[in-house]
Amino acid sequence: MKSSVITFPGSNCDRDMDVALKKFGFKNKMVWHADAELPKSDLVVLPGGFSYGDYLRCGSMASKSKIMQSVINFANSGGMVMGICNGFQILVETGLVPGVLLRNKYLEFICKNVFVKINDKKNKYFKNVDNEVLEFHIAHNEGNYFCTNDQLKEIEDNNQIAINYCDENGKIEDQFNPNGSLKNIAGIFNKKKNVLGMMPHPERMIDTSLSGEDGSLFFKNLINNLK
Amino acid sequence: MKISVIITLKKDVLDPQGKVIHQTLDGMGFEDVNEVRQGKYFEIDTKETDNDKAKAKVEEMCKKLLANLVIENYKIIDPK
Numbered sequence: 001m002k003s004s005v006i007t008f009p010g011s012n013c014d015r016d017m018d019v020a021l022k023k024f025g026f027k028n029k030m031v032w033h034a035d036a037e038l039p040k041s042d043l044v045v046l047p048g049g050f051s052y053g054d055y056l057r058c059g060s061m062a063s064k065s066k067i068m069q070s071v072i073n074f075a076n077s078g079g080m081v082m083g084i085c086n087g088f089q090i091l092v093e094t095g096l097v098p099g100v101l102l103r104n105k106y107l108e109f110i111c112k113n114v115f116v117k118i119n120d121k122k123n124k125y126f127k128n129v130d131n132e133v134l135e136f137h138i139a140h141n142e143g144n145y146f147c148t149n150d151q152l153k154e155i156e157d158n159n160q161i162a163i164n165y166c167d168e169n170g171k172i173e174d175q176f177n178p179n180g181s182l183k184n185i186a187g188i189f190n191k192k193k194n195v196l197g198m199m200p201h202p203e204r205m206i207d208t209s210l211s212g213e214d215g216s217l218f219f220k221n222l223i224n225n226l227k
Numbered sequence: 228m229k230i231s232v233i234i235t236l237k238k239d240v241l242d243p244q245g246k247v248i249h250q251t252l253d254g255m256g257f258e259d260v261n262e263v264r265q266g267k268y269f270e271i272d273t274k275e276t277d278n279d280k281a282k283a284k285v286e287e288m289c290k291k292l293l294a295n296l297v298i299e300n301y302k303i304i305d306p307k
Binding site (some may be wrong): 103 | 293296
């Protein structure tokens with residue numbers, strides 16, 4: 001399985017993602033934002049970080065960079081594109097997934113482990129994951145998911161919510177919402193569910209020496225689903 | 228020609244920064260403030276000399292980059 005991780009000026013989780021993808025069997029290539037062509041890939045990842053210093057709005061500049069036209073074309077032809085954290089912010093700015101990510105409700109940068117409940121398994125990202133709840137890490141200042149009422153209706157009608165913030169037992173309540181996200185949304189799909197944007201970082205949970213291994217479950221499952 | 232643009236959050240979008248500024252103003256003694264909403268201001272200096280054409284171009288910039296229309300409104304201020 002071949003993957004590509006796009007590096008933008010200011011990306012800082014690109015190499016972590018490279019390590020994670022390789023650990024679970026992907027042949028990964030790092031792709032520079034100013035390149036026009038995407039290498040042949042089964043999965044394209046937009047990594048976390050602070051692309052273009054988060055100027056204007058997080059992800060807004062990166063969404064207009066040269067490589068993104070190829071990524072958009074790839075996604076529109078059914079290719080698997082996953083955006084993590086700043087990558088999610090870039091995805092919403094391209095319009096590939098609906099909504100926006102606002103400043104966290106209590107104006108704090110949040111850096112901690114959270115639990116997320118998988119809302120939909122009829123997709124290549126979460127199909128066959130045994131667990132209902134995963135422990136991932138979040139680190140962001142703008143992760144407060146918001147969309148219009150019309151968009152929300154469409155998202156819910158199409159079952160596009162991927163994961164919700166919850167407690168360790170999978171209870172989705174306000175008190176387990178770290179950043180004020182609408183409906184505790186931590187990640188969403190596009191309509192066809194080949195594009196996934198999520199705030200949590202699975203690549204930070206792939207080794208016992210890190211704070212957990214639920215990311216390993218995610219990546220092992222992902223590569224099996226793509227085979 | 229210089230054209231100015233003001234970008235504001237739409238009415239029903241939460242503005243936590245505006246809220247904190249409001250609270251701080253309140254604490255400073257400015258107690259009659261009803262609400263504060265924070266926005267962005269741009270000055271765009273363009274080579275275009277035709278007023279209408281310049282405004283149309285800036286409008287396109289707003290739609291494509293300067294504003295995110297899910298949460299923001301833009302207002303182009305007539306060049307003088």
